[in-house]
Every structure is written in C-alpha cells, then in structure tokens.
Amino acid sequence: MSNHLIDIVQNLGRPRILVIGDLILDRYCWGDAERVSQEAPVILLREDRQEVRLGGAANVASMLRGLDADVTMAGVVGTDLEGRLVRLELEQKGVDCSGVVSDSHRPTTMKQRYLGRAQHRHPHQMLRVDREVRSPLSSSIAEEMLGPVLENLESYQAILISDYAKGVCTREVAQKVIARAKECNVPVIVDPPGSGNCSSYVGATAVTPNRLETSRATRREIKSEKNAFAAGRLLCAELDLEYAFVTLDSDGIALTRNTGESQMFPTRKREVYDITGAGDMVLAMIGMGAAAGIEPENLARLANVAGGLEVEQIGVVCISREEILTDLVTHDTHAHGRAGKICSLDELSRHVEARRKLNQRIVFT
Numbered sequence: 001m002s003n004h005l006i007d008i009v010q011n012l013g014r015p016r017i018l019v020i021g022d023l024i025l026d027r028y029c030w031g032d033a034e035r036v037s038q039e040a041p042v043i044l045l046r047e048d049r050q051e052v053r054l055g056g057a058a059n060v061a062s063m064l065r066g067l068d069a070d071v072t073m074a075g076v077v078g079t080d081l082e083g084r085l086v087r088l089e090l091e092q093k094g095v096d097c098s099g100v101v102s103d104s105h106r107p108t109t110m111k112q113r114y115l116g117r118a119q120h121r122h123p124h125q126m127l128r129v130d131r132e133v134r135s136p137l138s139s140s141i142a143e144e145m146l147g148p149v150l151e152n153l154e155s156y157q158a159i160l161i162s163d164y165a166k167g168v169c170t171r172e173v174a175q176k177v178i179a180r181a182k183e184c185n186v187p188v189i190v191d192p193p194g195s196g197n198c199s200s201y202v203g204a205t206a207v208t209p210n211r212l213e214t215s216r217a218t219r220r221e222i223k224s225e226k227n228a229f230a231a232g233r234l235l236c237a238e239l240d241l242e243y244a245f246v247t248l249d250s251d252g253i254a255l256t257r258n259t260g261e262s263q264m265f266p267t268r269k270r271e272v273y274d275i276t277g278a279g280d281m282v283l284a285m286i287g288m289g290a291a292a293g294i295e296p297e298n299l300a301r302l303a304n305v306a307g308g309l310e311v312e313q314i315g316v317v318c319i320s321r322e323e324i325l326t327d328l329v330t331h332d333t334h335a336h337g338r339a340g341k342i343c344s345l346d347e348l349s350r351h352v353e354a355r356r357k358l359n360q361r362i363v364f365t
Helices: 002-010 057-066 081-092 139-151 170-183 211-218 225-239 276-290 296-311 320-341 343-358
Strands: 016-021 023-036 043-054 068-078 096-105 109-117 124-131 158-162 188-191 243-249 253-257 262-265
Touching: 002 296, 002 320, 016 057, 016 276, 023 057, 023 068, 023 081, 023 188, 043 057, 043 081, 043 109, 043 253, 057 068, 057 081, 057 158, 068 081, 068 188, 081 096, 124 243, 124 320, 139 170, 139 320, 158 170, 158 276, 170 188, 188 276, 211 243, 225 243, 225 253, 225 262, 243 296, 262 296, 276 296, 296 320
Parallel strands: 016 068, 016 158, 023 109, 068 096, 158 188
Antiparallel strands: 023 043, 109 124, 243 253, 253 262
C-alpha cells in the first residue's frame, strides 16, 4: 500500500484550491515567568519576544501552499494592524487574497498566548486572550467576499470550508458556495465548528469532524469504531454527503460513504508533542487529494500520515510533500524488513524516484 501512496503523492500535481473561512491571527508572547506579582496573585511574565502565525482558515491555506497547491483565500479581516498582518503573511506565502475583505465593523480575530519559562526551562502556556466578534457577516460583506470567487468557481479543483464559528461561514455563504460548486462539479470539503453544528453544510461533498464535534453533531458518544460508523452514516444521511471522515485522534480516521459502507483507517503510533493544527492539516491533505481525484480511502490514509507528522511538531508547522514521502518510504522499508529488499523493477523505480525528490543520494552496491 505504501508504494501506491508514494505514487499518489508524487502525482498530486499543483491543483487550484479555494479556502473559505474564519481568518485568525495567532500571537505568541514568550518570556521568563519570574515571580508572583505584588499587585495580585498572578505570575509576572518578563516578555522577551513575540511571534505571529496564521490560524484558522488562514492556516489551512498556508498548509496547502506547503503541499504545493495554488490557493485562493476568501475571508474577512478588520481594518486594523492584525488584519494587515494576516494579509501580509498570506501574500508572502503565495496565497491569492482576492477574496479577503476588510470589514471596519469587526476586528480581526486574534488569539494571544502568553508562554513562560520557569528557571529557563521549556515554556508553558500561562494564559490565552481572545479578541473576536462572532456575529454573522452582513449580507453586503458576504457578497463582497464571495463575488469574485463565485464568478470563477469552475477554475478550482476543490473548495475547503474551515468554520471556526467566528461569523464568516453563515448558512447563506455555505449554501451559495455549495450550490455553485455542484453546478461546476467541484468537491466541497468542510471542517465544521467545535459546536458540531453542521446544518449549514447540507449538500457538501464531505465533512471532517473530530471525535467531539461528531458527538455534538449527532448527539451520541463516540467510544468505538461502531459508534463512529453509525455517526458517519447519520451525518451522510442528514447532510446529503457523499462521505464523512470522522477523525479519532490516536485511533485514526473512520470513513463512511453515503451507501453505508464504512472502513476504519488506524494511524501509526507516534510521539505526540502538540496536537495544535492537526485538524487543519487533515483538512488540507484531504482537500489536496480530493482536488487530484483521489479515492476517499486513500484520502484517509494520507490524512493519517499528514496529521501524524503534524502532532510530532511543537506548534503549527506546514508539512511538505517531501516529509510525507519520507515518512511513507521509511515506513515501507521498516514494515517489510528484508522482504522489502526484494521488489519488482517498477517498485524499485518508484523508490528511487521518491528518494531522488528528497535529494537523497542513491548508490548501487
């Protein structure tokens, strides 16, 4: 199977993908946690550096660029410094921001995290401050955001909706996009909000909820494969989906089709350092594969690999095709042991090509 996945990754091409959703700026403030303040029973943090990163749908767009997709972003920022920073970060990564609109009546969503080092040791998050407006977009702003992208929707190979419940992904926006996408035969993949409310996404191609979101959406606990399959079938029926990917953290991904067929794709055991960004990476990988016409079973397998690589990182990191290829090639070698040394000429050619793309030296002994 690894050989087949290697072929798929090598032939993903450079699809054009539209990302719609809530744009978030993540600001990190690092410093030394020195002592308890005299003013109140709180830790005094002596800040020594700041860092800004893309979050929400902007992070999905960034991850797609890391996978070598051509990406257009549609979303809303405020007329503030944070909004300018989001645009700048996206543009520097090569994302087309023609669908990004500035709204003077709402601030750019920002999550500010304070991380302190005690006695210069590994930093720990002490506090997070969120600045956001969750009210739905006005019709005029929604129209301004969607206008340019809806006109050219047929030029995209996939559409990803990343809903963080900050007001951008209204029912009106979602249904306009889904209806137009159906006319153009473009798949729509949705990562629903943490509330699990998927009602706006009737008619989408697929959804990618995690365990908690699935539980909230279907009002049932997800404690087993059987639970996950039943929930996936319910989502497919209620939302008229082609398939549902229920992500189950360390257990893998449960895939259910609208025919009722279900299959579990377990993930490999990994060292988990930080789960931040794993859901965005799964959405990006599934969207990338869907744009290339890959069958859902292999989308789940590749999403497991991409999400697994993400949780091995500290903080949000864009996983590249080369890293995915390295993981597939390495696992294939370890999985087959000596037997893996015996292969056909076609299999050998695939291995050599994969390692050549990774700039690895190839020798004959």
